[in-house]
Amino acid sequence: MSTLPALLSWEDVQVRLREIFPDGIVSDRHRLVSDVATSTIFMALYINAVEGTGIWLAPKHVYRMSDVQAALISDDERSGYAVSVMKPGGRAPGTQWYQDTTRESIRDDTLREAFVVVGAVTELATVPTTSGKGRYALQPAFAALFDPKIVANDLDAAIAAWRTKHLTKGALARIAIVKAGAGGGGDHVALTFPNGETRRMKKGPSSEITKSVIEVFAPRFMVDPAVLFVSESGNKVVARDDALAKSIGLQIKADKDLPDIVLADLAPEHPLIVFVEVVATDGPINERRKAALESVASGAGFPLEHVAFVTAYLDRGRPAFKKTVGTLAWGSFAWFAGEPEHLVRLEANGSLQR
Incomplete structure (x- = not known):
């Protein structure tokens, strides 16, 4: 036996x-x-x-x-x-x-x-x-x-x-978030903007990351967040708040220079503009992309000290991040839907001193 x-x-x-x-x-x-x-x-x-x-x-x-x-x-x-x-x-x-x-x-x-x-x-x-x-x-x-x-x-x-x-609760949350980003379950994903409005995007990993950026990233890292622009792949505009954008001096044109999401923190005396690229497979904010977005901000009269650049991923353990991390622009940030409380900063001319 x-x-x-x-x-x-x-x-x-x-x-x-x-x-x-x-x-x-x-x-x-x-x-x-x-x-x-x-x-x-x-x-x-x-x-x-x-x-x-x-x-x-x-x-x-x-x-x-x-x-x-x-x-x-x-x-x-x-x-x-x-x-x-x-x-x-x-x-x-x-x-x-x-x-x-x-x-x-x-x-x-x-x-x-x-x-x-x-x-x-x-x-x-x-x-x-x-x-x-x-x-x-x-x-x-x-x-x-x-x-x-x-x-x-x-x-x-x-x-x-x-x-x-x-x-841990964090590990369990990561599983749920990544599973959601893998697709499945309906044809569309609903986005809820900071002002309570909702929009719909086609279901898919990019849309799930976009949803996390708007519903989780924005309220976590911004005091008074607003969404100025959201697009799907193929430059299809999902939402655009021209009136709000123009009120703070930003001229939004749905062209190749705009990223997937444009956010604004309206709390500071000088509003903070945040350009976000959503990466499910490729397309991070690299040096060339950052320079193009800086031109957009400068053209609208925004000093670059009031502009931030974020590449948003589903999870840092997935191939999309490993494939693109080496090309992320210095002076930009990386954020992961699977670890929403953390923000990675690629510091240019940095120091070990705090």
């Missing part, structure tokens, strides 16, 4: 990791769903390194593993490997998964900086960090998510319950 829990395949472990940690959960989600992450969790399950069992995982269990050993799944074969590989010269039959030099990467990048941080793995504090001994174990409720018998709706419910208990 088996005493070790039933084991999913390596491939199925990766599928479940991606279900547990979907897009947007953390900025470095790849650490939780990568091949190395999958190998690490598979190995913890293989040797039953779960909190309360007295069995602790070491990086060596992971990098010394092989496909040949992974196919040996009897209790004796699994338990035997857990012990034998920790002995001097201990190795699995066949080609090991990773080089011995990956020890620190598995320990730091995958375990300590990823799974321990989100509460999926427990770290034994009595074992020195640099020791080769096992010091990691799966949190029991997390390990239960890899039970082969739990599938479909039962699995979804178990994952949701684990997230609610162990993930």
Whole structure:
């Protein structure tokens, strides 16, 4: 009779990791769903390194593993490997998964900086960090998510319950925001402007980011926000407040120089104009774009010290940000709908002094 829990395949472990940690959960989600992450969790399950069992995982269990050993799944074969590989010269039959030099990467990048941080793995504090001994174990409720018998709706419910208990409110919010930005659910998204008016845009990632900019970014970072201009892709104007724009000296023309959104903070004596580019795939405020928008502001008589430039993204863990971050203009800002309370400033001629 088996005493070790039933084991999913390596491939199925990766599928479940991606279900547990979907897009947007953390900025470095790849650490939780990568091949190395999958190998690490598979190995913890293989040797039953779960909190309360007295069995602790070491990086060596992971990098010394092989496909040949992974196919040996009897209790004796699994338990035997857990012990034998920790002995001097201990190795699995066949080609090991990773080089011995990956020890620190598995320990730091995958375990300590990823799974321990989100509460999926427990770290034994009595074992020195640099020791080769096992010091990691799966949190029991997390390990239960890899039970082969739990599938479909039962699995979804178990994952949701684990997230609610162990993930922060911020992480859960990021999941919801990124899922919303991925599309689905109706043909249009409704925008509610600061003055209470509403507009409709075609459903899609760009529209979801636009909605977040208007409904979340503007009231969070501006005292008396107003929307002067909003467009969809293809320069189609969704809303334009010409009267308000002209009252503060800004001439709005729906041409190639205007960004996706123009906001104004009417509270200061000299209103602050904020040009926002929405990036679902490409099109950030780079140096060329910033120069063009500066010309628009200057042409309207606005001193550049009263003008700000923001590139808005869904989440900093997604490809759109990684693809464009290297081209963002100095002196501009980046904002992420998945982390609405934060604002990244690319300071030109900056200083470490506060």
